[in-house]
Amino acid sequence: MKDTPRPPPNGFAGLRVLVVEDEVAIALLLEDMLMDVGIEVVGPASRLAEGRALAEQERLDVAILDVNVAGEPVYPIVDILAARGIRFIFSTGYGAGGIDPAWRDRPVLQKPFSQAELEAALAQTVAVSGP
Incomplete structure (x- = not known):
């Protein structure tokens, strides 16, 4: 008899998360980290146009x-997500100071980040009401 994998007890199972990341190694690592907690990854998109299309559709x-x-700055995708009421997390090596002031209230993952930091940012984002 085959063991059936149990869904992670974190509330993330079934979430669809768009990943926009141009560094292939980081995108693959992030995809693995998200799938480990039961998330369905959309993308990853490595270019702005691809990310915009996924964010719209x-x-x-x-x-x-x-x-x-x-x-290219990611803000055209941010505008689409905000208009659709979709929450988002920034991922950056520059820290929160590198974020446009209009969006500095959003969660930021400082690269490199751990699985625990990713899960904390997701939990914060999912728990917040509104875009």
Whole structure:
């Protein structure tokens, strides 16, 4: 008899999370970390145009966004997500100071981040009401 995997007891199972990250190694690691807690990954998108299309067309619960995607700021995707009421987390190596002041109230994952830090940011984001 085969063991059936149990869903993680963290409340993340079934969430659809858009990942926008241009560094392949980071995108793959993030994808693995998210899948480990039962999240369905949308993307990852490595370019702004791809991320915008996914942000416009996909059913999403949350997004994790690299602030600088192949040299372009991620804010056009942020605008789409905010208009749709989809919550998001910034991922950056620059810290919160590198975030546009209009969006500094959003969770920020400082690269490199751990599984625990990712889960804490997700928990904070999922628990917040509103975009």
